[in-house]
Amino acid sequence: MSRSKWLGLLSLLCLAAVAACTGNGKNPPSNPPPGAVLDEARQAGRDAASLRGADEDYYRDMDSGVKLTHDQVVGRNNWVVWTAGNDRLWDVLTDNSVGAFDLLKTISSYSYQDPKLPKFGRHNRWKWLGLVNEPCFEEAKGPDPDRFGLWLDKRRSGPDCPPDPFENEQKYPGVAIGARGKTKGLPVGSYYGWGTGIVGLRLFPNPAFDEKARAAWDPEKFYTDPKYYQRKGLIRPYRVGMSCGFCHVGPNPVHPPADPENPQWADLSSNVGAQYFWIDRIFTWDADETSFPYQLFHTSRPGALDTSLVSTDYINNPRTMNAVYALGARLAQGKRWGKEELVGGERDNKQFNDYGILKDYYEPPGTVWTPRVLKDGADSLGALGALNRVYINIGLFSEE
Secondary structure (H helix, E strand, O other): OOHHHHHHHHHHHHHHHHHHOOOOOOOOOOOOOOOOOOOHHHHOOOOHHHHOOOOOOOOOOOHHHOOOOHHHHHHHHHHHHOOOOOHHHHHHHHHHOOOOOOHHHHOEOOOOOOOOOOOOOHHHHHHHHOOOEOOOEEOOOOOEHHHOOEOEOEEOOEOOEOOOHHHOOOOOEOOOOOOOOOOOOOOOOEOOOEEOOEOOEEEEEOOOOOHHHHHHOOHHHHHHOHHHHOOOOOOOOEEEEEOHHHHOOEEOOOOOOOOOOOOOHHHEEOOOOOOOOOHHHHHOOOOOOOOHHHHHHHOOOOOEEOOHHHHOOOOOOOEEOOOOOOHHHHHHHHHHHOEEEOOHHHHHOOOHHHHOOOHHHEEOOOEEEOOOOOOOOHHHHOHHHHHHHHHHHOOOOOOO
C-alpha cells in the first residue's frame, strides 16, 4: 500500500486515541472553557428542546414484541436510530484515513471489477461484514441519480413497509448548516437522517458539500480510482452517522431470522450485541491484508472489540461485545465484590440515584458498587456513567 495511505490509517488510530483522552480535571490554558465550543446544532441556533426524542413505536416487533411504555419506546428509538451528530466525527476519520475507513463504501453495493477488492453488498452483507440488513430495503443494481450516483440501498414501499417515521423532516427538522438545503439535490433532511439499509447507520447530507464540491464529485472514480478516493480533502455528498444499535442490534436468540441476510424486525433484538461483527472489514473497507491497521483490527474476531483501544491505546485486548440485558443480575455481582471509592472529579458524574432508581449501588459521597463489565473499567463510575460513555466513544460532541 502507498506510504500516504499507510500514514493516513495510522492517523485514524491516533486521532481516535487523542479524541478520547481525558485530562486531570482542569482545562489547560490552550483549551477553551466548557460551553465555549459549540456543536453544529448550537451553531445553527438549535437547542435540546428542538431535538426531541421520537416516540413512534416503529420497532415494536423487535425484542420478541414486548410491550413498552411511552418512555421506553423513546429510549429504544434513541438506542437504535439516534446518532447525535456523530456523522461529523466519522467524516473526519474518513478524511484522516485517506478513504481507507469509509462508511459510505460500507453501505454501498457497488460491484467492484478489481479482483483484489472484496465483493460485498446487501446480498452478502451479513456473511461478509456481520452487519444487520434493515428490513424494507432493496440492493442497488446501479448508480442512483437521486443520490449523486452512489450505489445505496433503496427503501421499498408496500403494506408491509410503512414509511420510516424518523425521516419526517417536518416533525424532526434537520440542522440547517453549511450547504444543507443550498446545494442542488442536498436537502436539510431530518435530524435522524435517512435509512441506509443497515441497522444503526444513518445517512446525512454533508454540510461541506457545496457547489464547488458538487462540481468536483465523481461517483465512478469514488468506487474505482484510488487516486481519487484516497485523496485527502475529498468531500463526499453524505456523512454517515452511527447509533448505539450499530454494535448492539443482532439476531434474536429465541427467534432468529430464517435468512440472516433478510431479517424482519421480529427476528431482531436491540440488546444482544453484534456478535458477528467483522471489525477489520468494516474499519478497512478494502480488507487489505498487507496493511498494519487491518492486521491490528483483525485481532478482534467477529463479535469482539477492544473498547480500551481508545482510552489506553497501548493495550490490545479484544473482548466480546456486551449484551445489554440482565443489568440487575449483573449489578448484584457488584454488590458481592465490586465496591470502589470515587474521588475528585469522579464524583461529578451523575448516578442512577439522581433519577430515583438502582439506589443500592451508590452511596454518597463516593461509594459505588460495580461488576466491572467494561474491560477498560469505565463502569467504575457507576452504571449510568458506563452507559453515558458510549455516546462519547461513538463521537457525540466531537467538536469538543
